[in-house]
Amino acid sequence: MGKIITFANQKGGVGKTTSAVNIAAEAGLAGKKVLLVDNDPQGNATSAVGLFDKRNIKYSTYSTIIEPETVRNAVHKTAYKNLDVMPSNMNLAGAEIEIIEFNDRHKRLKNALDQIKDDYDYIFIDCPPTLGLLTVNALVASDGIIIPMQCEYFALEGLAQLSVSIKKVKQMYNPSLELVGILITMYNGRLNLSIQVMSELKKYYADKLFKTVISRNVRLSEAPSYGKPIKYFDKYSKGSLSYAEVTQEIFERI
Secondary structure, three states, X not given: OOEEEEEOOOOOOOOHHHHHHHHHHXXXXXXXXXXXXXXXXXXXXXXXXXXXXXXXXXXXXXXXXXXXXXXXXXXXXXXXXXXXEEOOOHHHHHHHHHOOOOOOHHHHHHHHHOOOHHHOOEEEEEOOOOOOHHHHHHHHHXXXXXXXXXXXXXXXXXXXXXXXXXXXXXXXXXXOOEEEEEEEOOEOOOOHXXXXXXXXXXXXXXXXXXXXXXXXXXXXXXXXXXXXXXXXXXXXXHHHHHHHHHHHHHHHHO
């Protein structure tokens, strides 16, 4: 049975999508069968694996949440080894409103993914930068959560808030949900603030921090505009090597 892992953080611009896309691609290259679920209405993960024409996608994460029985129609092949994607577009923005009256509104995505979970080794879910119903659906469906975050003061505050939300979801809907790890992204070791924040994280979350940190890297920023994960865009770049190491850590933790 496949493991479902959510990438979540209510703060935007912290590397959620970059991490989800590149770890999914790395896992595929490692011989794992992988599904990347784009659970963000912006659809950045969708375009990052080469599906640029998002407006004309008939079956997507939106259709899956509205009608879970259509889930297999929403799975699209990518050009990358062992990697499928469930794409997203702006239609997903309305899903939270449309399902608000449903009794099972918190587990629509789970109901869908349970039907295909056995087809994959890993299902990675990229979430929007909010703690709304879309993110709750992802957490309810997941075995674990990875929190990408930058070494900034406000990120520490956000981590505390997110930890509370994870505990609530665990207590109310998904007792098997576990924190897989905290992934430091866009790291700059020359900044005193980065060093200070990392020191605080090690003090309180030492066992949950990934050993590998993702440093700021121009090639990582360029790859999505070509619709390519970093390993296919520049396999020897620092970002590519770092995500390969993080992916191995994930295999060891799960």
